[in-house]
Amino acid sequence: MTASTPLVADPQAQRTGSSDRPAVDVAVGVLVRPDGAFLLTSRPQGKPYTGYWEFPGGKVEAGETIEQALRRELIEEIGIHIGHALAWRVEMVDYPHALVRLHFCKVLEWSGELEMRESQSFAWQQLPVAVEPVLPGTIPVLDWFAAERNHSGATISGATSADSAAVIG
Numbered sequence: 001m002t003a004s005t006p007l008v009a010d011p012q013a014q015r016t017g018s019s020d021r022p023a024v025d026v027a028v029g030v031l032v033r034p035d036g037a038f039l040l041t042s043r044p045q046g047k048p049y050t051g052y053w054e055f056p057g058g059k060v061e062a063g064e065t066i067e068q069a070l071r072r073e074l075i076e077e078i079g080i081h082i083g084h085a086l087a088w089r090v091e092m093v094d095y096p097h098a099l100v101r102l103h104f105c106k107v108l109e110w111s112g113e114l115e116m117r118e119s120q121s122f123a124w125q126q127l128p129v130a131v132e133p134v135l136p137g138t139i140p141v142l143d144w145f146a147a148e149r150n151h152s153g154a155t156i157s158g159a160t161s162a163d164s165a166a167v168i169g
């Protein structure tokens with residue numbers, strides 16, 4: 001697979017291994033409840049891909065570790081204090097607005113009530129997810145969950161088989 005081969009449904013965004021632009025590191029929290037449900041939030045007004053569903057998180061600031069950034073972002077965005085964050089997978093996505101290096105971390109323990117501090121929506125989801133559209137750089141995570149959980153078929157309930165093929169690559 002080459003860097004120019006689209007692997008996601010949105011042709012404007014490509015998963016990639018290389019680019020001339022410097023990558024922006026992003027800490028992303030995949031909150032998983034004991035029943036296996038995971039938390040998706042919608043991107044707020046004023047950001048690229050407004051209304052798309054993603055895992056909460058944001059850009060790593062200078063001097064921060066991934067875990068520190070995640071801890072800060074989840075307080076700022078959804079009002080919770082996380083316990084240990086487990087590094088899961090790293091994914092590069094080349095968007096028109098930025099090349100991002102997504103550090104997906106599983107979070108199994110947190111305290112506080114969910115509070116959407118940027119007027120986002122939130123949804124606890126199982127596979128296949130019922131919310132759409134899902135951010136291109138977030139779709140691979142659903143595939144990782146599917147592999148872990150022996151889930152076959154679409155990972156997004158409204159997705160056609162053609163959409164799924166584009167997502168999986």
Ligand SMILES: Nc1nc2c([nH]c(=O)n2[C@@H]2O[C@H](COP(=O)(O)OP(=O)(O)OP(=O)(O)O)[C@@H](O)[C@H]2O)c(=O)[nH]1
Pocket residue numbers: 026027028047048049054055056057058059060093095098100102135136137138
């Ligand atoms: N939080 C989050 N960001 C993701 C995911 N997937 C994905 O491609 N991204 C990308 O990672 C980047 C995160 O940037 P952001 O704008 O949300 O970060 P931020 O909260 O620090 O924003 P700000 O600098 O405007 O305050 C965006 O380019 C977004 O498209 C995901 O699942 N969660």
